[in-house]
Amino acid sequence: MFELGQVRKVFSDGSVAVDEITLTVGPGEQVAFIGPSGAGKTTLFRLLNLTLRPTSGLLRLGGVEVSILSDFELRQARRRIGTIYQQHNLVGRLRVVHNVLAGNLGRWSTLKAFASLVRPQEIAMARQALGQVGIPEKLSARTDELSGGQQQRVAIARVLVQDPDVILADEPVSSVDPSLALSIVTLLRDLSRESGKTLLMNLHSVALALAHFPRIIGIRDGRVLFDLAPDKISDELLGALYAGHAEEEIQAERFNELLADSGVCRPLPK
Amino acid sequence: MDAVRRSPWPWLILTGFVLLIVWSYRGTQVDLGMLLGSEGRSQIATYVTKLFPPDLSMTMLREAGVGAVETFAISFLGSLLAVAIAFPLSVLTTRTLLYRGILHERHHLSPLSKGIRVGIYGTAKALLNLFRTIPEIVWALIFVFLVGLGPFPGVLALGFHTGGVLGKLFGEVLEDVNQRPIEALGSTGAGRLSILLYGILPQALPQFLSYSLYRWEVNIRAAAVLGFVGAGGLGQRIHVAISLFLENQLLTLILAVYVMVTLVDWLSSALRRRLI
Amino acid sequence: MNSSPTAGSAGRFQSKSAFPYLLVFFFLLSLVLSIRVAQVDPRLLFEPAALANLGRFIRGMFPPELSRSFLSVLGPALVETIQISVIGTLLACLLAIPLGLLATSSLTWSGILHERREAKRRWLLGFFPYAVARGLLSIFRSIPEFVWAFMFVRAVGLGPFPGVLAIGVAYGGMLGKVYSEILEGVDPRPLEALRASGATTLGIVMYGLLPQALPNVISYTLYRWECAIRASAILGFVGAGGLGQQVELSMRMFQFNEVITILAVLFVVVASVDLLSGKIRARVVR
Numbered sequence: 132m133f134e135l136g137q138v139r140k141v142f143s144d145g146s147v148a149v150d151e152i153t154l155t156v157g158p159g160e161q162v163a164f165i166g167p168s169g170a171g172k173t174t175l176f177r178l179l180n181l182t183l184r185p186t187s188g189l190l191r192l193g194g195v196e197v198s199i200l201s202d203f204e205l206r207q208a209r210r211r212i213g214t215i216y217q218q219h220n221l222v223g224r225l226r227v228v229h230n231v232l233a234g235n236l237g238r239w240s241t242l243k244a245f246a247s248l249v250r251p252q253e254i255a256m257a258r259q260a261l262g263q264v265g266i267p268e269k270l271s272a273r274t275d276e277l278s279g280g281q282q283q284r285v286a287i288a289r290v291l292v293q294d295p296d297v298i299l300a301d302e303p304v305s306s307v308d309p310s311l312a313l314s315i316v317t318l319l320r321d322l323s324r325e326s327g328k329t330l331l332m333n334l335h336s337v338a339l340a341l342a343h344f345p346r347i348i349g350i351r352d353g354r355v356l357f358d359l360a361p362d363k364i365s366d367e368l369l370g371a372l373y374a375g376h377a378e379e380e381i382q383a384e385r386f387n388e389l390l391a392d393s394g395v396c397r398p399l400p401k
Numbered sequence: 402m403d404a405v406r407r408s409p410w411p412w413l414i415l416t417g418f419v420l421l422i423v424w425s426y427r428g429t430q431v432d433l434g435m436l437l438g439s440e441g442r443s444q445i446a447t448y449v450t451k452l453f454p455p456d457l458s459m460t461m462l463r464e465a466g467v468g469a470v471e472t473f474a475i476s477f478l479g480s481l482l483a484v485a486i487a488f489p490l491s492v493l494t495t496r497t498l499l500y501r502g503i504l505h506e507r508h509h510l511s512p513l514s515k516g517i518r519v520g521i522y523g524t525a526k527a528l529l530n531l532f533r534t535i536p537e538i539v540w541a542l543i544f545v546f547l548v549g550l551g552p553f554p555g556v557l558a559l560g561f562h563t564g565g566v567l568g569k570l571f572g573e574v575l576e577d578v579n580q581r582p583i584e585a586l587g588s589t590g591a592g593r594l595s596i597l598l599y600g601i602l603p604q605a606l607p608q609f610l611s612y613s614l615y616r617w618e619v620n621i622r623a624a625a626v627l628g629f630v631g632a633g634g635l636g637q638r639i640h641v642a643i644s645l646f647l648e649n650q651l652l653t654l655i656l657a658v659y660v661m662v663t664l665v666d667w668l669s670s671a672l673r674r675r676l677i
Numbered sequence: 678m679n680s681s682p683t684a685g686s687a688g689r690f691q692s693k694s695a696f697p698y699l700l701v702f703f704f705l706l707s708l709v710l711s712i713r714v715a716q717v718d719p720r721l722l723f724e725p726a727a728l729a730n731l732g733r734f735i736r737g738m739f740p741p742e743l744s745r746s747f748l749s750v751l752g753p754a755l756v757e758t759i760q761i762s763v764i765g766t767l768l769a770c771l772l773a774i775p776l777g778l779l780a781t782s783s784l785t786w787s788g789i790l791h792e793r794r795e796a797k798r799r800w801l802l803g804f805f806p807y808a809v810a811r812g813l814l815s816i817f818r819s820i821p822e823f824v825w826a827f828m829f830v831r832a833v834g835l836g837p838f839p840g841v842l843a844i845g846v847a848y849g850g851m852l853g854k855v856y857s858e859i860l861e862g863v864d865p866r867p868l869e870a871l872r873a874s875g876a877t878t879l880g881i882v883m884y885g886l887l888p889q890a891l892p893n894v895i896s897y898t899l900y901r902w903e904c905a906i907r908a909s910a911i912l913g914f915v916g917a918g919g920l921g922q923q924v925e926l927s928m929r930m931f932q933f934n935e936v937i938t939i940l941a942v943l944f945v946v947v948a949s950v951d952l953l954s955g956k957i958r959a960r961v962v963r
Binding site for chain 3: 410414421422424425426428429444445448470471473474475477478481530534535536538539542543546547548549551552553555556557622623625626629630633639643651655658659662663666672675
Binding site: 180181182206207208209210211212213214216218219220221222224225229230233234236237239241244245248286289290293295 | 867873877888
């Protein structure tokens with residue numbers, strides 16, 4: 132699905148956010164990315180969802196080199212990628228139904244999109260998507276009246292409506308109540324398994340990543356430190372990943388304790 | 402519950418406005434065809450060619466310069482006068498000082514005292530309304546009538562009109578002020594004047610300054626125009642240029658207006674950024 | 678930008694800048710010079726001639742002229758004023774929307790929406806139109822509508838039409854600037870999300886931009902309409918139709934009782950529009 136060949140991203144202020152990353156993700160895979168803040172995970176995701184352009188290196192989506200795409204082809208490519216951000220995915224003033232149906236904007240004509248604002252088109256689709264994420268009753272509520280966790284679910288519903296081949300989730304649960312985080316992560320993972328959509332997720336919580344994903348990539352300083360299955364990841368490796376970022380370890384540990392009740396086992400290195 | 406709820410109001414309001422627009426369009430004889438058609442364009446083109454090039458002779462530049470300085474002075478003093486008028490009147494329209502609110506919870510005013518205070522409030526409010534409603538240009542006509550031609554009536558006109566506008570805005574600020582410090586001061590036995598100085602003003606002054614500086618931007622435009630009825634500044638000279646069909650001079654004066662307005666706009670926002 | 682007063686003043690006292698002193702100095706200097714330049718002479722107000730005139734003026738205002746013949750002249754003039762304000766504001770909106778959109782840096786060349794564009798395209802198609810739009814808006818709104826009005830009267834003749842054009846241009850500049858400020862304040866992150874899902878630019882505008890910006894845009898436009906009514910009333914002074922023409926006439930003929938009627942009518946109209954627009958704005962901004 133994704134092929135990255137020595138991709139680099141240097142920002143205009145000179146900072147190197149992504150430093151020669153080479154990796155391949157096959158269709159239908161579920162991959163979790165972990166690493167300290169500022170390691171370049173978010174930048175990587177923005178490169179993957181075609182918001183940013185790599186400074187150098189090659190990036191292929193579905194076998195097609197991305198840098199040569201025309202504007203039209205670029206839009207088509209973006210339709211195949213559904214992104215969920217940590218926050219602010221949605222427009223607060225709009226009703227939930229409009230935010231969800233916005234997933235259709237890549238395929239609706241402008242006229243239809245406008246008409247839908249006046250009178251929602253294909254409402255059944257929105258209803259079904261909201262049902263899948265567990266909040267069907269919020270269809271006509273104003274989006275900013277929902278809690279953070281509910282808003283993330285609306286964002287997921289929008290991705291469902293968009294029906295992409297790939298789901299990119301950039302720290303989808305970092306701003307959400309920890310008790311809800313587990314349900315959202317498993318929701319996305321189950322979705323990927325059932326529909327065969329590729330899932331890439333950035334996670335702050337090591338415990339969540341290790342417990343639910345068959346492939347973990349550790350990013351540090353814009354580079355891939357390791358790319359392994361969870362049972363192959365040693366405590367030393369994790370320590371090396373988060374070295375110098377003590378706060379993250381403590382947070383991750385707290386999370387671990389919280390999740391201990393729900394049966395997730397893997398303890399963190401002390 | 403399944404259907405998306407919608408209220409009829411937005412549609413009613415929208416329809417109302419569409420009707421208003423259609424009615425107005427027919428009434429104003431707006432002939433966009435004329436404007437955009439060949440006849441309209443040639444009329445405008447002819448006029449534009451008459452305007453250019455601007456008259457940049459020394460005498461004209463001096464006239465424009467003097468006019469510009471006069472206009473600046475009119476707007477500056479007019480705004481100051483406005484603040485001087487607005488400030489006391491706005492205090493008198495602050496009901497929380499006069500007869501309402503926290504300060505008057507405990508001791509009850511006699512009907513006579515309350516009556517007088519309501520009267521004061523009413524009079525001040527009416528005065529501010531009067532000042533606000535009379536357009537600056539009408540004020541200018543009045544003052545020209547009273548004291549003769551020149552920039553001074555312009556200052557007075559701006560002062561009174563803007564005084565009414567600022568007075569209303571100041572009054573709103575004073576009434577919306579956070580009541581807790583007032584309550585605290587009141588409980589120490591401080592008199593009303595002290596409460597005003599120590600409790601209300603520190604909260605209100607930044608907002609006062611912001612409004613006043615913003616109004617200065619409005620006033621420089623007004624000052625440029627008041628001269629048309631004899632109140633000095635660039636407006637007076639513009640009137641002359643127009644009456645004598647001296648279009649090149651007119652353009653010079655308009656450029657001067659543009660420069661002054663841009664200058665004051667910039668000063669106003671720079672000061673607002675720095676001080677607030 | 679909104680720091681509390683105490684935080685601000687603490688900062689000011691701590692920093693040893695010369696700014697406060699400079700400010701006071703220039704303020705006093707301007708004050709003194711202005712008083713001279715503007716020929717301020719309060720004594721003029723209290724001279725016997727002035728006071729006599731004041732008396733004449735106040736006595737002349739009452740009783741207000743309420744005869745049927747006068748009111749029947751006022752009616753159409755009032756109607757014309759309102760109509761000028763409506764179409765003028767409409768024209769202003771039509772000008773302000775494209776110019777305001779172009780004058781928004783976050784939509785034309787800066788920020789996350791333009792990360793992928795090459796520099797040359799960004800500057801040519803983004804920055805250049807932005808600069809031109811800003812320049813035009815600045816010219817439009819820095820020349821008072823009064824000045825626009827008599828230029829248009831010269832160009833297209835007397836009547837309400839030049840009034841409409843004058844308000845359209847001058848208010849177009851003001852609306853455009855405020856629209857661009859509102860648009861700059863829009864949260865770009867939902868817009869980024871929409872773009873990442875493959876939405877067209879129009880789709881992003883409809884589902885991301887407008888829902889955020891529209892309430893403030895409507896609110897400010899209604900407020901401007903209210904100002905436009907007052908402005909239209911005055912433009913009559915230069916022959917651009919409406920009540921202003923009548924006010925000028927009455928003042929020149931010293932018929933102050935007519936003037937006060939006109940002003941009262943204007944007051945009622947503006948106050949009603951203020952009330953109406955206030956209600957609408959309250960609903961819209963929610």
